[in-house]
Amino acid sequence: MFSGRVAVVTGSAQGLGKVFSGVLLERGSKVCISDVNQSELEKTYKEFKSKYAENVISQQCDVTDSEQLKEVFRKTKDTYGQLDLVVNNAGIVNEKNWQQCIDVNLNGTIRGTMLGMEYMRKDKGGKGGLILNMSSLAGIFPVNYTPAYAASKHGVIGYTRSWSMHPDVVNNGVRLVCLCPAFVDTDMIKMDDDSKFVGTDLAQQVIEKFGIMSTDHIIPVFVNAIEDEENNGSVISITLKGANKIPLPMP
């Protein structure tokens, strides 16, 4: 299932993207890691390269820049000859610069999804594959201290679910899944920047309510989404209590 498969993971210099890339490499996949943060990307690349040799390549990429993202896909296909998995993981929280928040989280995911379909659809020369989009519990619940972030993550769910129901996509072997974790122990949830939230105290209260998961807690759900080839269109919440498929709301 993993051995010999080829993946692109955005925002993979650190945090969940780095963990996901490590999981794929450990299981024998080939991975193109990419991130806007060149210095962190370089460090992660060196770390992975020493363990996984030619199974890892790296390409700096800001997901708000279509040409840079296209280059990630081009380089991956040129190097490994195929593409089987796209993890649209790059994300930020920034309520002051809400435009950037939407552009990275939602538009970046849309760009990566469109490229993923272009490279993996059977009618376009691909072999089918999985597009795994990172949403959040903030894509399911309203979040009063991060409205733009919540909007971006609600958008990721709507976008992913919509394509997963398109016959041209389903019939050409591409499936799409959304992961929606609660708080995970990465730099994203650090209270280190006033521009992140509208009300750090409100954020703290909700973090206390949900608790903080280790990145390890997300791995089995990530692995299962890849292994379960019947899984298309799922939106999976992940909290300390476990993982659940969120049913479609009925009007």
Ligand SMILES: NC(=O)C1=CN([C@@H]2O[C@H](COP(=O)(O)OP(=O)(O)OC[C@H]3O[C@@H](n4cnc5c(N)ncnc54)[C@H](O)[C@@H]3O)[C@@H](O)[C@H]2O)C=CC1
């Ligand atoms: N940490 C958490 O509590 C949760 C995180 N998520 C989502 O998981 C994903 C990963 O987040 P974390 O690892 O927690 O955060 P993180 O802050 O540790 O990592 C995010 C990575 O994305 C990169 N990035 C930011 N802007 C970018 C851009 N324009 N282009 C390319 N890369 C860019 C960063 O440089 C960083 O390496 C995000 O989409 C986030 O919204 C979802 C739910 C909970």
Ligand SMILES: CCCCCC(=O)/C=C/C=C\C=C\C=C\[C@@H](O)[C@@H](O)CCCC(=O)O
């Ligand atoms: C603080 C960093 C945010 C970015 C990381 C992230 O995506 C984490 C999100 C985690 C969970 C958010 C959930 C918020 C829910 C509440 O706003 C509330 O509406 C839930 C009410 C549920 C209930 O009443 O039981």
